[in-house]
Amino acid sequence: MFGPPGAGKGTYASRLHEKLGIETIATGDIFRELIKKDTELGRKVKAYMEKGLLVPDEIVTEVLKERLSQIPKGKGFILDGYPRTFEQAKALEAVTKIDVILMLDVPDWIIIERLSSRRICRNCGTVFNTRFLKPKIEAVCDKCDGPLYQRSDDNPEVIKKRLQVYKEQAKPLLEYFEKKKVPFVISKTTNLDQPPEPVVDNMIEELKKRKFV
Ligand code: ADP
Numbered sequence: 001m002f003g004p005p006g007a008g009k010g011t012y013a014s015r016l017h018e019k020l021g022i023e024t025i026a027t028g029d030i031f032r033e034l035i036k037k038d039t040e041l042g043r044k045v046k047a048y049m050e051k052g053l054l055v056p057d058e059i060v061t062e063v064l065k066e067r068l069s070q071i072p073k074g075k076g077f078i079l080d081g082y083p084r085t086f087e088q089a090k091a092l093e094a095v096t097k098i099d100v101i102l103m104l105d106v107p108d109w110i111i112i113e114r115l116s117s118r119r120i121c122r123n124c125g126t127v128f129n130t131r132f133l134k135p136k137i138e139a140v141c142d143k144c145d146g147p148l149y150q151r152s153d154d155n156p157e158v159i160k161k162r163l164q165v166y167k168e169q170a171k172p173l174l175e176y177f178e179k180k181k182v183p184f185v186i187s188k189t190t191n192l193d194q195p196p197e198p199v200v201d202n203m204i205e206e207l208k209k210r211k212f213v
Contacts, residue, residue: 003104052161
């Protein structure tokens with residue numbers, strides 16, 4: 001799953017998981033868990049994340065390989081937030097085949113609006129939005145009643161930096177995958193209040209056409 005921060009990668013991946021049972025590996029989530037543990041590695045990762053910068057490739061790849069080793073052999077998975085650099089793409093190709101890129105195309109203005117009102121369940125990670133994807137009860141998760149929080153990097157200054165980093169890294173990476181003839185399924189968002197369901201249904205249809213599911 002490829003796209004700018006706030007494009008909906010986590011939201012779509014969790015719905016694909018519900019509908020198709022495919023596991024998701026989200027490097028950002030793994031890092032947030034690491035930070036909670038307050039180890040030396042966690043502190044190192046935090047210093048990058050809070051500035052909106054990429055965590056160094058050696059750390060990311062190590063963490064990803066560890067997580068990939070937990071996926072049963074022959075089972076598929078969705079990657080959310082990986083690869084973000086050439087080195088990461090190479091490391092990934094060395095251990096697995098990339099079947100398809102689910103590409104999310106979302107303009108900056110929508111991203112900025114969405115991220116500044118995004119809320120996440122502290123318990124189960126479900127994503128809400130105080131304006132467009134409201135929980136039934138304010139600040140409470142619909143699914144597990146857990147408390148909702150705002151990510152510390154979802155503030156205007158860090159959002160701008162994350163977008164800039166994405167733009168610098170994404171273009172050469174996408175060109176690389178195009179050259180390698182990895183198929184793309186592109187989902188374009190043009191409305192701020194675009195509900196996730198039709199986007200997910202379209203992704204499933206496209207995946208079925210290509211016999212991935
Ligand atoms: P977003 O895509 O909205 O920025 P993520 O949760 O995917 O959110 O990532 C949050 C932060 O975690 C990034 O800004 C970066 O610091 C770090 N991170 C996540 N994945 C990677 C990766 N593959 N390579 C380097 N840094 C990463």
